[in-house]
Every structure is written in C-alpha cells, then in structure tokens.
Amino acid sequence: MATAMSHQSIASTISQSSREPLNVQTKRFKNNSSLSYHTSRKRNFSKIEAVASQTSSVSSHNTLLSPSKNNIEHSKKKTNEAALILIRHGESLWNEKNLFTGCVDVPLTEKGVEEAIEAGKRISNIPVDIIFTSSLIRAQMTAMLAMIQHRRKKVPIILHNESEKAQTWSQVFSEETKNQSIPVIPAWQLNERMYGELQGLNKQETAERYGKQQVHEWRRSYDIPPPKGESLEMCAERAVAYFEDNIEPKLAAGKNVMIAAHGNSLRSIIMYLDKLTCQEVISLELSTGIPLLYIFKDGKFMKRGSPVGPTEPGVYAYTKGLAQYRHNLDENSEVVCS
Numbered sequence: 371m372a373t374a375m376s377h378q379s380i381a382s383t384i385s386q387s388s389r390e391p392l393n394v395q396t397k398r399f400k401n402n403s404s405l406s407y408h409t410s411r412k413r414n415f416s417k418i419e420a421v422a423s424q425t426s427s428v429s430s431h432n433t434l435l436s437p438s439k440n441n442i443e444h445s446k447k448k449t450n451e452a453a454l455i456l457i458r459h460g461e462s463l464w465n466e467k468n469l470f471t472g473c474v475d476v477p478l479t480e481k482g483v484e485e486a487i488e489a490g491k492r493i494s495n496i497p498v499d500i501i502f503t504s505s506l507i508r509a510q511m512t513a514m515l516a517m518i519q520h521r522r523k524k525v526p527i528i529l530h531n532e533s534e535k536a537q538t539w540s541q542v543f544s545e546e547t548k549n550q551s552i553p554v555i556p557a558w559q560l561n562e563r564m565y566g567e568l569q570g571l572n573k574q575e576t577a578e579r580y581g582k583q584q585v586h587e588w589r590r591s592y593d594i595p596p597p598k599g600e601s602l603e604m605c606a607e608r609a610v611a612y613f614e615d616n617i618e619p620k621l622a623a624g625k626n627v628m629i630a631a632h633g634n635s636l637r638s639i640i641m642y643l644d645k646l647t648c649q650e651v652i653s654l655e656l657s658t659g660i661p662l663l664y665i666f667k668d669g670k671f672m673k674r675g676s677p678v679g680p681t682e683p684g685v686y687a688y689t690k691g692l693a694q695y696r697h698n699l700d701e702n703s704e705v706v707c708s
C-alpha cells in the first residue's frame with residue numbers, strides 16, 4: 371500500500387498560503403495544448419424553479435437543453451449567483467483492488483454505490499440544473515445515484531450527442547417532462563488523468579518495484595507524467611479548458627451545476643478555482659464520494675466546503691438564494707417528496 375497516499379479531507383490539505391493566480395497558467399494551457407475541448411402542484415414547482423434558477427444551453431440540438439416556455443420565464447429572473455457541486459466518483463472496483471485506473475472504464479463497488487447515495491443525501495437540498503460528468507461509467511453512476519436522492523425528484527437524463535442520429539432518437543417531446551428533467555452532459559475532457567503504462571498495475575507493487583518516491587512523483591507531481599501517460603498539467607489542459615468553455619458560462623447564466631468526475635481531473639479544476647500553485651496542488655487529495663460546494667458570484671468562486679448533511683444550516687446560510695430554495699422545498703415537501 372502506498373501509505374503516503376492515504377486520502378485526507380481536502381480542507382485539511384490545502385495550504386492557504388502563497389497562492390498565485392492560475393488564470394495566467396490556464397491561458398498558457400490553452401495556447402500550448404495539443405489537446406482540444408397540475409395546478410397547485412405546478413405552482414409549487416414553479417416557485418422552487420424560479421429560485422433555483424434559470425436557463426441556457428450547451429447544445430441547441432438537444433430538446434432537453436433548448437429553452438422551454440418555463441425556462442424563458444425563469445431567465446428573466448436571472449441572477450449572477452449559482453451553486454457548483456464537485457464530486458469525485460464513489461469507490462470503483464479498481465480502487466478496491468488498489469490498481470491504477472486512469473481512463474479504464476470500471477464500475478463502482480457496492481461501497482461506491484453507497485458513497486454515491488450518501489453524497490446525494492448530503493446535497494439533496496441544493497439546486498442542480500445541469501450535470502456534467504466524464505465519459506466514464508464510475509462518474510456517471512455516481513451522478514445518477516446521487517441525483518436519485520435529491521428532494522426535487524427531477525430525472526437526470528444523459529444527453530447523447532455522439533451523433534446526429536443519437537441526438538434525434540433521444541429527443542423529448544413534452545415541455546412538462548423536459549421541465550422535470552436535468553440534462554447530464556458527458557465529456558471525455560473530464561475523464562481521469564490517463565495513467566499510461568501504469569493502468570492496471572497494482573499501486574503497492576509499483577511502489578515496491580520503482581520506489582515510493584518515483585511513484586509519488588508520478589501520482590502527485592504537477593508536471594511529471596507517468597510512463598506514456600498524462601501529468602496533472604496535461605490533464606488540466608483539457609479539463610480546465612472544458613470547464614472554462616462549457617461550464618463557467620452556465621454558472622455565469624445562473625445555472626446550478628454538478629460535476630461528477632475523478633480524483634485528478636477534479637484536482638486540476640480545484641487548482642483553477644482555488645488558485646492553487648503547482649506546489650500546493652501536490653498535497654490536494656480528494657476522497658471518493660465526498661461532495662464539495664462552491665458558490666459562483668460576480669465572476670468569483672467561493673469555496674464552501676463539503677455539506678455534511680442535507681439539513682446542515684450553515685450550507686443554506688451561504689446565500690439568500692440557497693436559503694430561499696431550501697425554504698421552498700420545506701414548504702412544499704409533501705408535494706416534492708411524494
């Protein structure tokens with residue numbers, strides 16, 4: 371077991387000191403990268419929606435994302451504040467076996483399923499309008515299992531934009547049904563860092579063979595890639611570029627976003643959000659299945675930690691919008707939770 375790698379809460383591992391803006395670095399990533407990127411019931415729902423927010427779209431091709439009448443109404447109430455939830459997938463079968471996984475597409479263990487459900491309970495009172503996941507099943511399972519716990523009971527629907535036919539064949543033709551759905555957008559750019567020739571190898575055995583120090587560098591350094599794999603910097607080139615180009619505009623439009631992804635793709639995004647230096651990111655560890663909340667306001671990201679439970683008062687005190695959303699959920703709980 372590579373003991374130095376034990377996962378800690380990120381709150382305890384991020385140093386608050388000597389931060390420098392990452393915006394400059396991010397622009398560099400982009401420039402130099404070779405990688406590219408009925409009645410009262412209805413009224414109650416509308417009330418919640420109005421607080422939860424807003425509209426806009428990633429692809430106008432998909433009917434789930436095209437603005438419905440309801441959404442157009444909501445867009446008039448746009449705010450420049452939105453919630454961003456980040457969640458690393460629950461334990462996978464290869465996490466359990468301590469194997470380097472990277473872009474190999476393995477499912478969750480039973481424990482991973484439970485972690486995803488628990489994560490869903492923790493964020494069940496926080497609005498989610500759109501979900502981004504990696505293209506890997508462990509992140510998608512986590513997003514789906516978490517959303518099944520959500521009090522709002524909207525249905526998360528994966529958008530299949532891989533071909534025109536896939537888009538056409540997965541259209542939804544009911545406005546009401548669309549309004550009760552949450553689009554889930556899979557993106558390979560949010561995949562785990564490609565672990566190269568380490569994929570499938572046991573982490574402990576690899577440390578014994580190549581030395582703990584070498585394996586630690588492969589796993590946690592910013593710019594040293596594992597053999598034929600991606601360094602964190604390379605992973606950031608595509609993950610942060612995708613975040614800036616596709617996710618940040620949603621947040622700016624007042625959409626509440628959840629991202630279900632991976633240890634390293636999320637580390638690179640957190641590095642960007644928290645303006646961590648290359649040194650600071652080394653000690654950033656993410657546990658499986660722990661949701662992290664940010665508030666996006668006036669173009670800035672404010673870290674709000676990990677909601678420990680659905681009723682944690684502090685979480686809803688962060689913004690008036692969140693408090694109001696929660697209040698409306700509680701008022702209409704007999705409808706929403708039925």
Ligand SMILES: O=C(O)[C@H](O)COP(=O)(O)O
Pocket residue numbers: 469470471472473562565589632633634
């Ligand atoms: O890909 C993997 O093996 C894990 O999901 C992340 O591994 P790491 O903690 O070694 O980066």
